[in-house]
Amino acid sequence: MTKFEQELKNNNFLCSHCTTCDKLVWPPSDFCNNCFSDVVWKPVSRFARLIEFSRKDNEYFCIAEFEENIRVMGSIQNSSNLKINQPLFLVKCDYDGIERFVFEPVLTS
Numbered sequence: 001m002t003k004f005e006q007e008l009k010n011n012n013f014l015c016s017h018c019t020t021c022d023k024l025v026w027p028p029s030d031f032c033n034n035c036f037s038d039v040v041w042k043p044v045s046r047f048a049r050l051i052e053f054s055r056k057d058n059e060y061f062c063i064a065e066f067e068e069n070i071r072v073m074g075s076i077q078n079s080s081n082l083k084i085n086q087p088l089f090l091v092k093c094d095y096d097g098i099e100r101f102v103f104e105p106v107l108t109s
């Protein structure tokens with residue numbers, strides 16, 4: 001299991017960050033995909049926005065985008081009236097052979 005996956009399992013969403021390029025390295029890696037420097041790990045904001053969603057039975061699946069164009073696939077709970085681009089909050093992440101991301105819509109007034 002990679003460090004990224006281990007942290008996901010602990011409900012921590014971290015990404016590798018290259019201090020030389022000053023950017024997040026996605027997909028996460030122990031080396032920068034641009035300059036091959038070592039990376040540091042830092043938490044990613046748990047707020048995302050909804051890029052795409054689909055419904056299967058009573059489950060909603062989505063593509064969500066975090067800061068710096070990090071996109072993941074996940075599911076949405078307590079969803080109603082979903083709109084593209086609406087804010088989402090990452091409630092839970094996990095790893096059980098595949099990456100799991102569970103979101104909830106952020107209610108805006």
Ligand SMILES: [Zn+2]
Pocket residue numbers: 018019020021022032033034035036037
């Ligand atoms: Zn770099």
